[in-house]
Amino acid sequence: MEHNTTETPQKTFTCQLCGLTSPFTYYGQKPPNTRAIVLLEECFMTKDPFCPEKEKFLVLGSNCSLCSMCVCVGLDCSLFYTKRFCMQCVNKHLDQFPHQIQAELAKKRQSSQAAVS
Amino acid sequence: MSSGRSRHRTWDWDSPQCRAQLDEVFFRRHDYIQAGSQDHKEFWSFFDRFQRFKTKRDMSGSGSSRKEAREQEGRDKRKSGKVDLDLPKDYDARYRINVSVCTRDIEERMGRSGKGSSGPGPQETSDCRLALLHFLDFSQKQSFGKLAKLRREQKSLPIYQYRSRIVDLVRRHPVVVVAGDTGCGKSTQVPQYLLSAGFHNIACTQPRRIACISLAKRVSFESLNQYGSKVGYQIRFETTRTTATKLLFLTEGLLLRQIQQDTTLAQYNVLIVDEVHERHLHCDFLLGVLRSLLASRPDLRLILMSATINIKLFSDYFNSAPVLQVPGRLFPIQVIYQPIPSEEQPSRSEKLDPRPYLRILQGIDQRYPPEERGDLLLFLSGVAEISTIQEACQVYATHTRRWIVLPLHSTLSVAQQDKVFDTSPPGVRKCIISTNIAETSVTIDGVRFVVDSGKVKEMSFDPKAKMQRLQEFWISRASSEQRKGRAGRTGPGVCYRLYAESDYDAFAPYPVPEIHRVALDSLILQMKSMHLGDPLSFVFIDPPPAASIQAAVTYLKEQGALDSRGELTSIGSLLAQLPVDVVIGKMLVLGSLFNLVEPVLTVAAAFSVQSPFLRSSQQNPDCATACQPLHSNQGDPFTLLNTFNAWVEVKGERGGGSRKWCRRRGLEEQRLYEMVNLRRQFRDLLKSHGLMEPVYSAPSGGDRKQRRERLTERRKLHQLKREHEQLEGSRRKVLRLEEGQEGDLSSGSDTEEAGKGRKDKAGSGQNMDIQEVKFKLRHNVSELQEAVSISQDLPSRQQALLKLLLCRGLYPQLALPDEHNSNRKDSEQVFHTRNKQGVVIHPTSVFASDPEVLHVPEDETREMGPDRRDSSRHQVLAFVTLLETNKPYLSNCVRVPALQALLLVANSIDSNADCARLVVDGWLELELREAEGALKVLATALTLRAEWEHLLQAQLKQSPAGEPEVQGVSRRVIEKLSENLVRFLLYTEISYSLRRLTAFQTQNLYIGPRPESELSQTEIPDLKPLFPGAEAKPDPIKGGLRVTSFFTYNCLADSKDLYSECLRTFWTCPNCDLYMPLTPLERMQHEASCRPAGEQQQLDKDPEDEKVATSSSVSSLTRVYHCDVCNEDLNLTSTEILKHKRQHMYSTK
Incomplete structure (x- = not known):
């Protein structure tokens, strides 16, 4: 995450794995004006840009619960399973994840390799 | 337990009542998702999918055994001394969601045992909550997916590699050229790079309106501001600009207009001029203007964006500005x-x-x-x-x-x-x-x-x-x-x-480049109004030929937009504000003077857009028949006027039904929408220049109920428009194989109709007509109906006046029907303009199908010789365009009575001694049978013109913003003038011949200047009273006397070179009891100063009019005359002076 205050008052979120950047408006667990909604981790959030209503939020990413790396919620960068894990940590501790997740990741890896080759 | 089960049995997820009960818990007014919203609808359809998924999974019964196996594994790992992630033992998809929803209501319901018989029990509440969590997670994933895809696409653009270099160059240089080929992403990305680098108040020009809209849409989406107004566009009729707008896409023409108002463009910090390589007229000019503007705005940043074409030209023009070249993204x-x-x-x-x-x-x-x-x-x-x-x-x-x-x-x-x-x-x-x-x-x-x-x-x-x-x-x-x-x-x-x-x-x-190909009239006019000095010395990137500039200056002088020194006249500076052709602007100004604003607004708008009549369907006999009642043989402007009025009528009655109405007539409704918008813009312009009385009925008129209804309707329309915008682009139809066979290839009406019927059905799903929605949002139909009703079925007097206004606006674009047309086939009618002989009427014009109305009626004509045909019914055409394709075609024509119109609008009228022979603009010769009548007609025309000009100037001079209630020109004076003009147009019964001069005749047209000695012999009559401010002087080139700027008396080299003295004939003034021999000029003088008794009194009575009247009729008419015979100073009008002099003459005899 970078606080790019020199040019604009806008705060920018940057994923340290894929480089995705986007301005964010709120960091925390309780997005403003959402009443009953609580997040289970501290997140970088912005107003959902693809939705006309003002109150709809979009979670961009958060910090990995193990290494604190700032990662986006993209499936290639992080995984949430009761806590946020960056992909590097997930791979490091893959064996501790439930079987379902392991299978899913293996499948994904396969298909992405197929796409590359 | 049993009660719970029985209740459970009555619970039906598909029942709307049951769902409504859950809505009360989860989707209340202040909740994240509210009942009735789009999200709410989506939730329930998600819920159905989710339940189906769950049932399927439960049935396949996967899970439990594996769970145990994994637990075992986990325990083993923990022993090996690794970090314990402390993950739950049992896998549950729920653990993958980082959102939770909890309110007291939910907690209560979930904690409740089965005893509460009303409403959802814990199981249902919990099911619904789980589905909601999955739904929220799903929506998050969906939106984030969009964002990630967007960022991926941005990164993959060739220009992405250069983003910091671009920002850096812009920071360090006032002008930067970015050159990149199709697909490199410059148009969408460069503005965003600058925005995110902290620049704001950025304007980006485009040559086309449509590009402004689509770029603004795309860039606001990409900069995640789709629903905000950070990125906006501004085009002729529409803008999405607000105070929050930081990046604005606009057309080149519009930016030029803004410079006219705001000479330093203080509203912008950065200007991006896109597609400079296309070399449009406006763009070339804009670059020239910006080049000089940079000197006074050192802080302004200018970025030129171009394809990789001729880059050096642009760089050199801006003092060797740095160039950044970006490769395109094209496949081989x-x-x-x-x-x-x-x-x-x-x-x-x-x-x-x-x-x-x-x-x-x-x-x-x-x-x-x-x-x-x-x-x-x-x-x-x-x-x-x-x-x-x-x-x-x-x-x-x-x-x-x-x-x-x-x-x-x-x-x-x-x-x-x-x-x-x-x-x-x-x-x-x-x-x-x-x-x-x-x-x-x-x-x-x-x-x-x-x-x-x-x-x-x-x-x-x-x-x-x-x-x-x-x-x-x-x-x-x-x-x-x-x-x-x-x-x-x-x-x-x-x-x-x-x-x-x-x-x-x-x-x-x-x-x-366009600047080398087109007429520069509007450009030069705009340059003049921007005080850019001599157009010939302006530093264009690629200067247009001097002859072309010169031609434009001459034309503008002919049009009265520039004076003889090339400075803007008052009408010229107004015309420069109007974003239309000079002739159309002139029409608007002229129309504003008389009570003909409404029809003139419509005609001017119609002339500024493509014809609504589709060529292809006009060949269809059904369309042609349906259109018949709209046609007017007065001319194409009247057909357009009728069409527009009828359309507005239909819109008022049937709203969206107008689409069908148009289709039946082969009309392109889009053009009519353009017309109604343009018309509104013209009206606003005229109002802001004080040329139109403001409408006093407030737009939000009506009682409170009506206002509220209108407000509700507007809200609904806005909603429709938004919905349409969201749908737009996502809907691409699949063509049918037969597609190409219908449409404009079909000549038979049946195929056309069949094709259209099908299309109707296909389009019924998207029943909403977005144009209709926009129309309703922008215009008040009943107000519009009221406005057009004024111009519906114009009485013939108003029609005559309107024709004259159009003719004066269009002048010098006049054409003369060939004298032998009545002997030719309809398709072979020939016309002549001053500069081009043998032009034809465009087949779309009403005169192409009905040429007889232009012929001089047979019974009216009297053969006066081999090629002299006298009639009082000669006509000429005023036209909007002369365009040569395979033939030179005239389009948008209106017919006007020749003699009257020419005398009232022509820039040059020359006469012989008895004024029976007139030459207009050096190419049209009119010979009037009776000198007596000729004189009368000429005198009337001169008086009317002087009055008209005077009123027009008065109208133009009044303060534009100041006090609208003070009308510079009184209504009554105007009504009087229009009445007189109409009478002159309709009731001038004088027989004359009308023909083009041959080349030989034009060579020997004028007598030329006379030697001084000869001049002194004939007394120069004083003509001041006839035209205040104009001094009759011998014309240095033509000879004769230059009476007004447009009328030169006795300069034609006539066969009978008569001295004015011999032309004196006895004449009785109809207004006073004067009876004496007078020359034609003396008579005109007298007529100008001697008003009918009634009129004189009226003028005296009306104090409003006095200002206008005194200058022309009283003070300037009399002057001090010293009579040598009487040895007295007399205060007399010039006619009185003549009368006085003659008295002595006769008495000495």
């Missing part, structure tokens, strides 16, 4: 030269030979399997060429069933143009046959094959004939490359060039 394109063999080359008048084109279609069918997608784009020079090739290709397409042939050019209806974006069914390719509109303006994805004829039709301007010319040329190498590039946007492509490589090498490198 194979170029095949296939010059047309000589036996297939069309000769001049022949149609194109379709064989070379068909061979390419065949070749593609042979070489490429139909399952390999890829459409064909064929470039031809013009509409006629397109329909020839389309016809041939359609035959081939019908036979092979592998092609859908679609034409594309700007005169097609919007719906027809839109078809090129639809997709073809599998195994079938689109064959789009286009003008050069598809070269830059319209981008069609999926094109794999390009066929380039190498030809283009371009407008050029002939300053000598004052005529536009649409001619066919070879394209430039730059255009050729651009066309080729269209084949490689989505994949590798092939470009067939129907010319030899040696031809290509011989092409000009770049197209001729």
Whole structure:
């Protein structure tokens, strides 16, 4: 995450794995004006840009619960399973994840390799 | 337990009541998702899917055994001393969601045991909550997916690598040139790079309105501000700009207008001028203006964006500005030269030979399997060429069933143009046959094959004939490359060039910039109003020919927009504010003086857009019949007026039903929408210049209930518009194989109707007509109806006046019917303008189908000799355009009575001694039978003109913003004048001949200046009273006396060279009891000063009018005259002086 205050008052979120950047408006667990909604981790959030209503939020990413790396919620960068894990940590501790997740990741890896080759 | 179960049995997830009960818990008014919202609807459909998924999973019964196995594993790992992630033992998809929803309500319901019989129990509440969590997670993933995709696409653009360099260059240099080819992403990305680097108040110009809208849409989406107004656009009728707008897309023309108001452009910090290589007139001019503006705005940043064409030209023009060149993103394109063999080359008048084109279609069918997608784009020079090739290709397409042939050019209806974006069914390719509109303006994805004829039709301007010319040329190498590039946007492509490589090498490198091809009238006018000095010394990037500038200055002088020194007149400075052609602007100003604003607004708007009458459907007999009642044989402006009025009427009665009404008449409704918008803009402009009385009824009039209703309706319309905008673009239809066969190829009415009926059904799903919605949002239909009702069924007097106004506006664009037209076939009617002989009426004009109304009635004429035909019914045409395609065509014509109109509008009227022979503008000769009547007509015309001019000046001089309630010109004076003009137009019964002068005659037209000695012999009559401020002086070139700026007396070299003295005839003034012999001039003088008794009194009584009246009728008319005989100073009018002098003359005799 970078606080790019020199040019604009806008705060920018940057994923340290894929480089995705986007301005964010709120960091925390309780997005403003959402009443009953609580997040289970501290997140970088912005107003959902693809939705006309003002109150709809979009979670961009958060910090990995193990290494604190700032990662986006993209499936290639992080995984949430009761806590946020960056992909590097997930791979490091893959064996501790439930079987379902392991299978899913293996499948994904396969298909992405197929796409590359 | 049992009660719980029984309740459970009554719970039905599909029942709306049950769902509503849950809505009470989860989707209340203040919740994240509210009942009734779009999200709410989506939730319940998600819920259904989610339940189905759960049932399926439960049935397959996976899980529990594995769970235990994994638990075992986990325990093993923990022992090996690794970090414990402390993950739950049992896998649950719920653990993958980082959102939770909890309120007291939910907690209570979930904690509740089964005893509460009403409402959802814990199980239902919990099910619903779980579904909601999954739904929230799903929505988050969806939106984030969009964001990630967007960022990926941005990164993959070639220009992405240069983003920091671009920002850096802009920071360090006042002017930067960014050059990149199609697909590099400059238009969408550069503004964003600057925005995110902290620049704001950025304006980005585009040559086309449509690009402003689509870029603003795209960039606001990409900069995640789709629903905000950080990124906006501004075009002629629409703007999304607010105070929050930081980046604005606008047209070049509009930015120029803004500079007119705000000379330093203080509202912007950064200007991006996109597509500078297209070299449009406005763009070239804009660059010139910005170049000088930079000196006074050192902080301003200017970025020029161009294709990689002629970059040095732009860099050099701005003091060697740094250039950043970005590679494009094009797939490889194979170029095949296939010059047309000589036996297939069309000769001049022949149609194109379709064989070379068909061979390419065949070749593609042979070489490429139909399952390999890829459409064909064929470039031809013009509409006629397109329909020839389309016809041939359609035959081939019908036979092979592998092609859908679609034409594309700007005169097609919007719906027809839109078809090129639809997709073809599998195994079938689109064959789009286009003008050069598809070269830059319209981008069609999926094109794999390009066929380039190498030809283009371009407008050029002939300053000598004052005529536009649409001619066919070879394209430039730059255009050729651009066309080729269209084949490689989505994949590798092939470009067939129907010319030899040696031809290509011989092409000009770049197209001729527009500034070298068009009339510069509007440009020069704008330059004058921007105080840019002498247009000849202005530093253009590529200066237009001096002759072209000179021609424009002369024209503007003729139009009265510039005075003899080339300075703006008051009407000129107003015209410069109007974003229309000078002639149309003039019409508006003239219309504002009389009570004819409403029809003039409509006509001016109609002249500024393409004709709503679609060419193709006018050949359809049904359409032609349906249109018949709209036609007016007074002229095309009246047909347009009728059409517009009838349309507004239909809109008022049937709203969206107008679409059908238009279709039945072969009208393109889009043009009518454009007209109504333009009309509104003209009205606002006239109002802001104080040329229109403000309407006093407040727009929000009506009682509270009505206002509220209107407000509710507007809210609903806005909602519809938003919904449409969201849907837009996502909906592309699949074309049917038969698509190309209908439309404008069909000549029979039945196929046309059949095709349309089908289309109707296809379109019924999207029943909403967005144009209708926009129309209702922008205009108050009942107000509009009221406005047009004024111009409906104009009484003939008003019609006559309107014709005169149009004629004065259009002057000097006049045409004379050939004298032998009545002996010719309808299709062979010939006309002449001052500079161009033998022009014809465009087939779309009412006079092409009804030429008799222009003929001099047989029984009226009297043969006065071999080629002299006298009548009081001669007419001339005023026209909007003279355009040469295969023939020189006049379009948008109106007929006016020749003598009256010419005397009232012409810039130059020359007479002989008895004023029975008049020459107008040095090319039209009018010979009036009776000198007596001639004089009367001339005198009336001169008086009317003086009065008209005077009122017009008064109207123009009044303060624009100041006090609107003080009308500079009194209504009564205007009414009097219009009444007199009408009487003059309609009731002047005088027989005369009208003909063009031959070249020989024009050579020896004038007597030329007389030596001093001769002049002193004849007394120069004092003509001041006739035209205040004008001094009758001998004309240095023509000879005779220059009475007013437009009238020169006795300068024609007549057969009978009479001295004025001999022309004295006895005359009785109808107003006073004067009876004496007078020369024509003396008589006119007297008439000008001697008003009818009644009128004089009226003038005295009306104090409002006094200001106007005194100057012309009292003070300037009398002067101090010292009579040598009486030795007295007398205060007399000039006629009185003459009378006085003559008294002595007779008495001495």
